[in-house]
Amino acid sequence: MNKKIRVAVLFGGKSGEHEVSLHSAASVLQAIDRDRFEVVPIAITQTGEWHRGSEALPLLEKSLNRGALKEMKEVLERETAISASSISGDITGLKEQVDVVFPVLHGTFGEDGTMQGLLEIADIPYVGAGVLASAVGMDKVMMKKVFAHEGLPQGDFTYYMRFQIEKDLEQVMDEVEARFGYPCFIKPANLGSSVGISKADDRDRLHKGLKEAARFDRKVVVEEYINAREVEVAVLGNDEPEASVPGEIVSSNDFYDYRAKYIDGKSEMQIPAQLPAETLEEIRHLALQCYRAIDCTGLSRVDFFVRHDDRKIFVNEINTMPGFTPYSMYANLWKHSGLTYASVVTKLIELAMQRYEEKKKTITTFEVN
Template sequence: MSKKLRVAVLFGGKSGEHEVSLASAASVLKALDREKFDIIPIGITQEGLFRLGVDALPMLEGKAEQEEINRLQRSLPAVVSGTHRLPAFRKEEFDVVFPVLHGTYGEDGTIQGFLEIANIPYVGAGVLASSVGMDKAVSKKVFAEAGLPQAKYVSILKADFKREREAVLSRIETELGYPCFVKPANLGSSVGISKAKDRQELIKSLELAAAYDRKIVVEEFIPAHEVEVAVLGNDEPEASVPGEIVSSNEFYDYKAKYIDGKSVMRIPAELPQETAEQLRKMAIRAFKAIDGSGLARVDFFIRKDTGAILLNEINTMPGFTQYSMYAKLWEHSGVSYSELVTKLIELALERYEEKAQLRTDFAVE
């Protein structure tokens, strides 16, 4: 009988998406195959403290079933515990890390860089893809270079808005007009995003976004259907069927995603076959453009007036409960949630082994 892999599941984090991460992690912990994996939960508090093993379990209360928490507690080795500012991650302790972290300090390349230095395989995108995917201003430039169509946008710095408010407002009004959407460049789950219909609302929206990030992205309003595609793989990724979001609010904000429960996911989206195939191809192009690996959810707009497809953004660690769009898209594409979790670990190990074959020395021939 082969030895079980030791999987460290990272969750929580110093992010506005802390609570979303806890919900995602609870689903992952339950879905992990106990015949294949030994599981070590690691919670990161909003203050940046790492809680290992049994000390991480209280963070899951209210997110995971108590029976599941008790089962984890019984299976954990007593030696892996404690609270640390920055614990030592060693290959002797973990075979692979599953960072179920959304937003800053988790989805932006920071934890990925830490795990690269520790020389431990990890699930999901690497340092570059994570940081580019997280920064909407940078990713838009990368997608433009790849020839992917997008909505018009303006990227501004918080410092510029403070110093040259009138010039910034005039530029947005001239280039985009009203209504428009204002977003922090480096955040997900629709945190800090708002719709501005006039100058007064624009000022409030910019101030809100600036509270979350030093860089702000403002986009033109597109009357459109919001459609999402899940991507899975490394160098030869596959795309799921597209799914459509029918929001309960004026746009798909944090409340519509996680609180009121009234938004509807249509899977598969009611689209012509040709459009669905085009979306899947564009999703893979976007994934490859940022050098993605493991997983990503790629979000699109389909204009209601012309039917044109516009790339919105890419998420390298999307919401990951069994009821999230990413998981449901693969379920409808023939991959169960448990199979999906196992596949992502296999992809992490595949990428690690491939990188291990690269030379790190140099000798003159």
Template sequence: MGSKVKIALVYGGKSGEHEVSLQTAYAVMGQFDFSQYEIIPFYITKQGEWRSGSKLIAPPQNVDQLKLQDAPGVSAMQALFAANPAYQAAEHALAAGAQDTAVISAASAEVTAEVQADGGIDVVFPLLHGTFGEDGTIQGLLEMANIPYVGAGVLASAVGMDKIMMKKIFAQENLPQCVFRYFNRTQWEKDSAYFIMECEVALGYPSFVKPANLGSSVGITKVKNREELIAAVNYAFRYDRKVIVEEFIDAREIEVSVLGNDEVQASVPGEIASSNEFYDYKAKYIDGKSAMIIPAELSAEMTEKIREMAVQAFQAIDGSGLSRVDFFVGREDNHIYINEINTMPGFTPFSMYPLLWKETGLEYKELLKKLIDLAMARHAAKAQLIFTEENAIQS
């Protein structure tokens, strides 16, 4: 590795949270120490086209500069696999017409040395929210490319995005949750009357209808009667093939930031005072009226219990790097319910995740460094694993 750590920031994406990702990337780029890190931007358009920018020597001046409109389009394979010395070596050898294993191996050694001398990409920081970024897809791509990356792995990312699978795992861990029902599009079309009855009997009204795989409260509707339920389900199916319906709980919304790999830390809890009927996309990103109360006004016993549950949830999905875990605390009985885990939470300096760590004693720049170090440590540990019987015999 060179004197500076080379970080590829990947942002944008095809999800409904494209603009949120741009804001996160803009904030992160402005906080890196350019004397220690080299930043290479990778912008993914709303159509899924990758654009690779030149190495940054200073933070961008505005969000529009992140769109890299004049940069050439590249495929994901070109953008990221090309940063892998072994991949470049194979391309080099095949382009030269080499077919003999020894020739390819020699070419591999030559190109690998060149790439490592230049530094390549040391770590990828995926600043992607929602579908195609937070759901295990890009994480799988980076695993194939054998490049270290910040945040949760494939499994944790996929589980953290799929609310149904997440809740099943939380149930296995005996983490208390609100009552929920779920179904896919085919099931709904075949027997919607049954699922309407199930939701009305088990959950009652009001209740919440959500796409199973999405973030930032996109596609979520609070419903108060059967007509609204049917309309909300059809609306949610615009975003995913699976829908989850949850009971309404009159509760405070509490959030905890989690950091680590195998050794996990939890921040102080914070509370969201939503400006809307619930903490939807408008309340999160548009009207600017929602308030964050940090630290949340909770008893010492409840604070510790929520922090313990946050770590338990993080470990239950095999999390790594970072996550934000969200809870409900009943207004009447103070009962704690886990709501969900977010494996790539909002990351501007004004987002809940870094603000909670700031209150806990970890500043934004230090938090970025910690996440990079965690990514490198996880990759190094994984490199020690044996994946084939042949390797096991040779070792």
């Protein structure tokens, strides 16, 4: 009988997307194939404390139903030999205890390359994008600069540092009004799940939006408003990635903000998006271009705008660890493309192991003959 692969599912984190991570991780823990994998839950609290095994499960009490929580505790007692003590932030010893890490972490200190760098140093295989792709994908300014270099279609944008907003907010607003007019969008550069994003229809809302975004990041992006449909594509793979069928988000709010995504439950997904076949194919092609542009591996969701009047396509952003419940757009896009949620989880773990083996081909020593 083949030995089961031991997977550490890492979740929570010091991020504005902490709660989103809990829901994603609970879904992964429930869906993972127990015939092939053993699971070790590892939780990071919002204050940065690390806990594993049964000590990690209290963070998931709201995300796992009572039966699932009881089952998970029983599984840990039956299958997992790892101590449930706190790991005190030192994961170097984890390499000897697990085969691969599934970092179901969204936002800063998880999706931005910091955790990926820690896992690289610890020499542990992990699911998802590497350090570079994670960092570029998280920072909307750097992402947009890379996409511009690759000739990918985007809307107009600019950005300001927090110190500029604090030092001369009136001048910043004057510049934004002259360049974009109203409405326009304001976003923290390094955050996801629409946290801190606002739409400014006048100077007062621009003022509030800039100050709000600056609370979440030292870099703030301002984008032109595009009257468009929001279409998303799921990408899966390493060197030869595949793109799902595109799907459209019909937001319950003025735009697809945090409330529309996670609270009111009224937004709709239309999969596949109701667009001409050639438009859908072009969107899939662009999604793969975006994926390769930042050297992504594992998974990503690439978001687009399709302008109403002429169907012109604009790249919005790439998300290297998108929301990951069975009801999230990423999972639903693959479901409509022929892959179940459980099979996507399995595939991602396999891709992580393959990427680790491929990287071992790279030598790290040099001798002069």
